[in-house]
Amino acid sequence: xxxxxxxxxxxxxxxxxxxxxxxxxxxxxxxxxxxxxxxxxxxxxxxxxxxxxxxxxxxxxxxxxxxxxxxxxxxxxxxxxxxxxxxxxxxxxxxxxxxxxxxxxxxxxxxxxx
Amino acid sequence: xxxxxxxxxxxxxxxxxxxxxxxxxxxxxxxxxxxxxxxxxxxxxxxxxxxxxxxxxxxxxxxxxxxxxxxxxxxxxxxxxxxxxxxxxxxxxxxxxxxxxxxxxxxxxxxxxxx
Numbered sequence: 001x002x003x004x005x006x007x008x009x010x011x012x013x014x015x016x017x018x019x020x021x022x023x024x025x026x027x028x029x030x031x032x033x034x035x036x037x038x039x040x041x042x043x044x045x046x047x048x049x050x051x052x053x054x055x056x057x058x059x060x061x062x063x064x065x066x067x068x069x070x071x072x073x074x075x076x077x078x079x080x081x082x083x084x085x086x087x088x089x090x091x092x093x094x095x096x097x098x099x100x101x102x103x104x105x106x107x108x109x110x111x112x113x114x
Numbered sequence: 115x116x117x118x119x120x121x122x123x124x125x126x127x128x129x130x131x132x133x134x135x136x137x138x139x140x141x142x143x144x145x146x147x148x149x150x151x152x153x154x155x156x157x158x159x160x161x162x163x164x165x166x167x168x169x170x171x172x173x174x175x176x177x178x179x180x181x182x183x184x185x186x187x188x189x190x191x192x193x194x195x196x197x198x199x200x201x202x203x204x205x206x207x208x209x210x211x212x213x214x215x216x217x218x219x220x221x222x223x224x225x226x227x228x229x
Contacts, residue, residue: 099208
């Protein structure tokens with residue numbers, strides 16, 4: 001157990017729907033990072049939150065949004081889902097605002113859009 | 115743009131043979147380097163990291179990596195692999211001071227250990 005908790009582990013939904021992925025960072029970590037992993041694109045950085053504030057944005061689609069709550073857990077919202085959104089979504093956390101010591105990853109949420 | 119290149123997408127190797135997985139990064143003043151391993155249907159786990167100091171870094175499961183600044187490389191090695199090393203390995207870099215706040219990952223190398 002890495003200490004980073006992601007729920008749900010698996011999600012199957014239809015095109016056009018909306019889903020919410022949840023992440024609880026390791027105790028004491030203030031930063032949460034979201035990544036999308038697909039076979040053709042590899043690990044793509046989506047967004048980072050640090051202590052409740054958005055800190056960096058990567059290749060995140062406008063249909064996707066995220067937030068970090070006062071208790072530091074984070075949610076990634078994916079809407080108007082398309083078949084191409086099927087992927088593994090990882091959350092990672094780090095103690096500070098910069099990953100100088102690396103990340104701790106969760107076990108991921110596998111999203112299948114049918 | 116800062117990038118990380120893993121030169122081999124797949125590496126097959128016989129059990130008990132040595133292996134080297136290659137990683138090159140964009141030249142930068144200050145970098146922090148990492149190797150992660152991903153076993154099937156699992157998240158990424160930190161193998162080792164280079165922050166500063168000795169250029170030879172030892173990690174878990176008998177892996178080691180060497181930071182070579184002139185070659186901008188951080189290759190991962192293991193002198194004798196085991197079946198349980200079959201996994202995907204990712205090189206990652208934090209480009210400190212470059213306006214970046216996240217790790218940049220390579221596309222991964224799938225290591226297959228053949229009995």
